[in-house]
Amino acid sequence: MLMTEEIRKQFPALSGTVYGKPLVYLDNAATSQRPRAVLDCWESLAAGANANIHRAVHYLAGLATDAYEDTRRAVQAFLNAPSPEEIVFTSGATAAVNLLAFSFGEAYVREGDEIVVSVAEHHSNIVPWQLLCQRKKTVLKVLDIHENGDLMVESLENLLSGRTKIVAISHISNVLGLVNPVQKIVSICHEKGIPVLVDGAQGIVHEPVDVQALDCDFYVFSGHKLYAATGTGVLYGKRKWLDALPPYMGGGEMIAHVSFEKTSFAPLPEKFEAGTQNFNAVPTLVPAMAFAKACREDASIQKEQHAILEYVYEQITKNELITLYGTPMGSKIPLFSFAVKGAHHEDLALILDKMGIAVRSGQMCAEPLMDRLGVTGLLRASFGPYNTLAEAEYFIRSLNRAIAMLTGDSSRRSE
Amino acid sequence: MTKFFQNDKVLPGRSEGTKMSNMTLQEKKQQIIDDFSIYEEWLDKYEYLIELGKSLEPFPEEKKTEDRLIKGCQSRVWLDSELRDGLLYFRADSDAIITKGIISLLVSVYSGRPAAEISADDFAFVREIGLKDNLSPTRANGLVSMIERIKEIAAQAANDTVSF
Numbered sequence: 001m002l003m004t005e006e007i008r009k010q011f012p013a014l015s016g017t018v019y020g021k022p023l024v025y026l027d028n029a030a031t032s033q034r035p036r037a038v039l040d041c042w043e044s045l046a047a048g049a050n051a052n053i054h055r056a057v058h059y060l061a062g063l064a065t066d067a068y069e070d071t072r073r074a075v076q077a078f079l080n081a082p083s084p085e086e087i088v089f090t091s092g093a094t095a096a097v098n099l100l101a102f103s104f105g106e107a108y109v110r111e112g113d114e115i116v117v118s119v120a121e122h123h124s125n126i127v128p129w130q131l132l133c134q135r136k137k138t139v140l141k142v143l144d145i146h147e148n149g150d151l152m153v154e155s156l157e158n159l160l161s162g163r164t165k166i167v168a169i170s171h172i173s174n175v176l177g178l179v180n181p182v183q184k185i186v187s188i189c190h191e192k193g194i195p196v197l198v199d200g201a202q203g204i205v206h207e208p209v210d211v212q213a214l215d216c217d218f219y220v221f222s223g224h225k226l227y228a229a230t231g232t233g234v235l236y237g238k239r240k241w242l243d244a245l246p247p248y249m250g251g252g253e254m255i256a257h258v259s260f261e262k263t264s265f266a267p268l269p270e271k272f273e274a275g276t277q278n279f280n281a282v283p284t285l286v287p288a289m290a291f292a293k294a295c296r297e298d299a300s301i302q303k304e305q306h307a308i309l310e311y312v313y314e315q316i317t318k319n320e321l322i323t324l325y326g327t328p329m330g331s332k333i334p335l336f337s338f339a340v341k342g343a344h345h346e347d348l349a350l351i352l353d354k355m356g357i358a359v360r361s362g363q364m365c366a367e368p369l370m371d372r373l374g375v376t377g378l379l380r381a382s383f384g385p386y387n388t389l390a391e392a393e394y395f396i397r398s399l400n401r402a403i404a405m406l407t408g409d410s411s412r413r414s415e
Numbered sequence: 416m417t418k419f420f421q422n423d424k425v426l427p428g429r430s431e432g433t434k435m436s437n438m439t440l441q442e443k444k445q446q447i448i449d450d451f452s453i454y455e456e457w458l459d460k461y462e463y464l465i466e467l468g469k470s471l472e473p474f475p476e477e478k479k480t481e482d483r484l485i486k487g488c489q490s491r492v493w494l495d496s497e498l499r500d501g502l503l504y505f506r507a508d509s510d511a512i513i514t515k516g517i518i519s520l521l522v523s524v525y526s527g528r529p530a531a532e533i534s535a536d537d538f539a540f541v542r543e544i545g546l547k548d549n550l551s552p553t554r555a556n557g558l559v560s561m562i563e564r565i566k567e568i569a570a571q572a573a574n575d576t577v578s579f
């Protein structure tokens with residue numbers, strides 16, 4: 001059994017101090033910290049196996065290529081994808097959505113067609129579709145949320161039409177922190193023959209993902225939120241789709257044959273991996289996924305995570321000055337976005353920063369959702385498996401102190 | 416003429432009571448540097464900025480227009496100015512109180528000075544009190560944008576005064 005205090009030791013960043021205070025890192029939804037195993041893997045590849053992959057016959061190239069392709073199989077297993085060819089490496093979730101919006105758009109989307117996203121999407125799962133809409137004169141339709149933050153899944157069917165070409169929805173919103181009923185959404189869409197892309201940037205971190213059980217057509221995520229190196233990411237796509245889509249970028253190694261008369265493309269997955277890949281970093285996904293899986297399966301860590309969820313949820317919801325977005329606790333991950341009456345989110349974040357606490361403030365790349373909620377921004381605290389209940393308690397104490405500073409209620413200042 | 420522009424508001428803090436309008440620009444800046452230097456802890460500096468922010472004159476809602484909004488801030492900042500007898504007067508607001516405290520510093524230093532003097536100033540005192548370095552990157556950008564807007568207005572006004 002792992003203990004939270006034990007796994008913290010694997011993360012060099014967590015023993016750091018800021019302004020002389022111990023760092024309390026609660027911005028995990030933006031990017032996670034990286035364990036020693038990931039840092040070591042990264043460094044050892046850069047130092048000991050640095051050669052371009054898929055190209056040369058020399059020894060180092062073999063090492064690098066094996067590490068890269070082993071990672072593909074590890075991701076396949078992690079997602080329970082049918083085959084490794086359905087795993088395409090990208091530089092992150094954003095790059096994966098852009099790839100898909102372009103290639104899928106070229107193949108299937110015509111003027112007057114429709115694409116559906118939800119109002120709670122990250123900009124990365126909105127703007128690529130808007131660009132496609134501009135290119136193809138397509139209509140972007142938006143699935144709304146209920147007051148508590150749940151997707152209005154019951155109105156999805158009405159939103160779909162004979163012209164809907166794809167539905168793109170997040171597994172877990174980076175603002176609301178609620179696990180969306182992806183399986184149900186997929187089955188509603190599939191009944192009408194419409195494919196579904198799942199933005200798993202947050203989902204992959206908190207939920208076990210089985211793409212065959214979900215039956216989604218595409219699933220994307222970033223490595224850096226999942227303890228892996230920055231600049232890594234994955235697009236999973238069902239083979240029937242990926243085979244049918246044209247390439248996104250052209251360049252080295254994505255081709256079968258090039259001549260000025262006719263160029264043909266490499267089979268999957270290389271067709272979508274043009275140019276030199278991030279081969280020093282991609283293999284860090286292996287120790288990163290192992291860490292994520294170990295945390296998910298560890299009773300002691302799960303217990304601490306749940307204790308944090310219950311404690312912060314209770315403390316935040318019982319405070320009459322605070323409005324929490326994304327309720328109830330049942331389908332929630334330990335991610336809390338909220339507004340405080342009389343205190344601006346940015347002021348709160350600045351004060352918490354000086355107390356050593358890293359939180360996010362602002363629109364969190366979800367401006368349409370902020371408009372929907374009627375706020376200019378929110379404060380977000382997002383916890384990872386290495387955060388302790390003691391840190392959660394310090395966060396709540398500090399938050400109350402910051403609120404007191406800003407609202408002028410000095411009785412709470414020394415709490 | 417609105418009441419604000421005739422107001423000779425002083426900053427709360429150690430300098431309370433001193434009539435800042437009789438000072439030179441350099442004296443005003445030094446006073447703020449001195450006021451700030453007594454706070455060693457950052458939380459105390461923030462407490463001070465919050466007090467300053469709260470003491471800033473109310474900004475009329477109808478003046479919170481798009482053209483008075485300063486871009487580059489995570490929080491919203493509005494800046495209004497008026498040129499009277501060759502002197503430039505500023506009034507500002509923000510929805511975030513610490514930002515409001517910072518702009519109130521700028522307003523208290525630069526409001527009521529000749530446009531040419533403002534536009535020639537290097538605004539280095541902002542760095543001396545540690546504001547630019549210690550605020551968050553987005554906030555620092557907001558501060559930079561705010562300073563740029565003040566300079567822009569001053570340069571424009573100085574120009575207009577000359578050609579008039």
Ligand SMILES: Cc1ncc(COP(=O)(O)O)c(C=O)c1O
Nearest residue numbers: 092093094122124174201202222
């Ligand atoms: C839900 C969601 N989708 C997409 C992204 C984009 O991820 P990246 O910036 O790593 O490409 C994020 C990251 O903040 C996210 O939270």
